[in-house]
Amino acid sequence: xxxxxxxxxxxxxxxxxxxxxxxxxxxxxxxxxxxxxxxxxxxxxxxxxxxxxxxxxxxxxxxxxxxxxxxxxxxxxxxxxxxxxxxxxxxxxxxxxxxxxx
Numbered sequence: 001x002x003x004x005x006x007x008x009x010x011x012x013x014x015x016x017x018x019x020x021x022x023x024x025x026x027x028x029x030x031x032x033x034x035x036x037x038x039x040x041x042x043x044x045x046x047x048x049x050x051x052x053x054x055x056x057x058x059x060x061x062x063x064x065x066x067x068x069x070x071x072x073x074x075x076x077x078x079x080x081x082x083x084x085x086x087x088x089x090x091x092x093x094x095x096x097x098x099x100x101x102x
Contacts, residue, residue, distance in 0.1 A: 033081040036091050040075040042101040043067050046094060061090035 005021060007014040038046075047054045047067065058065055063082030068075055078094070080087050 027083070030083055031081060032084050032087055033079055034087050034091065036078045036080060036094070037076045038078045038094060038098055039102055040068075042098050043078075045101050046097055057090065057093060061093065062086050063090045065090065065094070 007017050007021075009017070045053075046057075048056075054065055057063075061082070063080050063086050066079045066081075068077055080090050080094075082090065
């Protein structure tokens, strides 16, 4: 099955690997994605030169932020993915930035 991983090695090492994998899976299962309406006119300012500003925000809040492709049906829809509390904080931050820029 696709949801099974086989770990081969010394017992102590395989148990450590299993625990590390289960921790990652647990974190992934807790993640949420939330769509945020964000004025498309401020996207470039939030992203910054070569994406530097948005990478800083993503690192600071430990989230992934995706902006719509050009020609998307809703050009204002930004998706924020991460742990629930991190997503909430990141959304508050980018909405504050939008308010400053508009």
